[in-house]
Amino acid sequence: MIPLAVCKIQKIKGWGMLKGNEAHTARERDTPNANPEITNIRIIGDSSTVDLVTLVRDKIGSQKIRSNAVLAVEMLLSASASYFRPNVPHEAGTYEKQRLDNFVEASVDWLHSSWRERVVRAELHLDEITPHVHAYIVPLDEQGKLNCRALFGGKIKLSELQDSFGRAIEHLDISRGIKGSKATYTTLKKYYAAVNQDSQLINLERFLPETRVHETSEVYRQRIIQILNPEFEIINYQLNQRSRLLKQFNELKQTAIQSEKLRQKLESELRILKSTIERQELPLGLVAYELGKNLDNQWLSKTNAIDLVMRVNQCKFDDALIWLRDKFGEEQMLAAVTNQVARKAESIAHQYPTKVFVPPVPDKSLWKEVEKYFQNNYCIPQKLTQTLNQRGLLYADSNNNAVFLARNLSFEITGAYLHSLKTPTNAFSLYPGSKRSVGWFHLSMGRTSDNPITAAMLTASPIESLSLAILNTPHTNRTLYLSIDKIHSNSLPEQHIPIPVQLLNTIPNIAIAIPGKSAIAIQKLLPHSTKLQPKTTWNKELQQRQGVKNYATLE
Secondary structure, eight states: OOOBEEEEEEEEOSHHHHHHHHHHHTTOSOOTTSOTTSOOEEEESOSOSOOHHHHHHHHHTTSOOOTTOOOEEEEEEEEOHHHHOTTOTTSTTOOOHHHHHHHHHHHHHHHHHHHGGGEEEEEEEOSSSSOEEEEEEOOBOTTSOBOHHHHHOHHHHHHHHHHHHHHHHGGGTOBOOOTTOOOOOOOHHHHHHHHHSSOOOOOHHHHSOOOOTTOOHHHHHHHHHHHHHHHHHHHHHHHHHHHHHHHHHHHHHHHHHHHHHHHHHHHHHHHHHHHHHHTOOOOHHHHHHHTTOOOOHHHHTTOOHHHHHHHHHTOOHHHHHHHHHHHHOHHHHHHHHHHHHHHHHHHHHHHSOOOOOOOOOBOGGGHHHHHHHHHHHHOOOHHHHHHHHHTTSEEEBTTSEEEEEEEOTTOOEEEEEEEETTOOSSOOEEOTTOOTTTOBEEEEESSOTTSOEEEEEEESSHHHHHHHHHHTOSOSSEEEEEEOOOTTGGGSOGGGOOSOHHHHTTSSEEEEOOOSHHHHHHHHHSTTOEEOOOSSOHHHHHHHSTTOOOOOOBO
């Protein structure tokens, strides 16, 4: 595909409009279609802080300005993506440096030779779909008067503008395009409106022109390329933006997970530091002094204040506490007790390593019973339970229990919930050794794993999560279902309700599908959430909906 030249203009008739254009090109306001990590380059004009309005006013001078006069012309210069990145034309935002340098050099030479001192500023934008130049020209005629019509008025002038720029870059193997084409000229404003619209669909019946008499196939092909190329560039840009946003979302998600881990670690260290500060050590030398003893340091290092008093005074624990209170006050006496207990606790903790949670052993011979049980008693389809089983999130143990595994934000197994097949009610028991406050049973439904989670449903149990997931089928967006063990959550302070607040605050749509006071407390932690209450339970609502088919697959 032969690269095509792009030369578009926009007439600026008001100072406010000029200021707004400068805010866009200088990135002084938010530009959704631009990559904020990339810096643009000023190629004409110094790097002073003089604003564009002042530059244009100075260039116009003291002459009288008509009410409908064009104050400046914004010109966009670019080329097809295939010129800047011939090997990867669909990778928006990339370019070959030498090709870019050649294009910029040719464009600057053309601007200077064509418009000379009328050009007050030009910016090279590298943060959008394809590199391009924004140039600002004050339309002064040969007499120095504002006269945009003399420079850019009418189709003939615009065609000559395209001819001139085409000749300036034709040595770069960039084509001016087919002269005389009936393709509609796109203004700079419309061009940007098309780039920034939410979606772009190509209607071939509208875009493809009819063949002309005696027109060769090659000329017709070039006309089609000229018409369709901007549309394909817009679509490629939007796809690239989507990929970039997904990458940023996943990075933010990982940052949130790491931040949550760091927060928990800092909280733990803060608790230790606080307890250490609160229990300042009572100097044993001072205790020995009050006891009338001059004990050596080696012996003092092997005891504590209470033991020292008990040994020297030959008394019991209670009497030692009373002695410490009378000599040093109640606060120091309590500190001595705290220190003694803390040292003993630390000694015990060091003797036994931290236990790693070991879930129940699966019993594959009983799995079919679990499948039938959930299908017959709860209307949970086998397709869903089989998928959970394949992922190791649901299985049977040797005691006729269905085992639902709980995981933390890093997908590490932290516990298990047991549902007895002999129990007709939706009741779960916590498997011994489970870390209840740092992990949850959770799954996601809809689309694929590389799609961002845009909605979350908080439920009271794994069965409620599965039931609600089926009721919400089909899923147009990726949705997280997370079971909060609410059995005793009503008695917990709000700030200690075990939910991943930091992660959930990054998800735009949160529904708290839990009955009772728990929902009220959770909503205070997640102000943007809404409450979603069933008439009875989600599973009973599912059971009432008989004949449900075409369940969504688990992603």
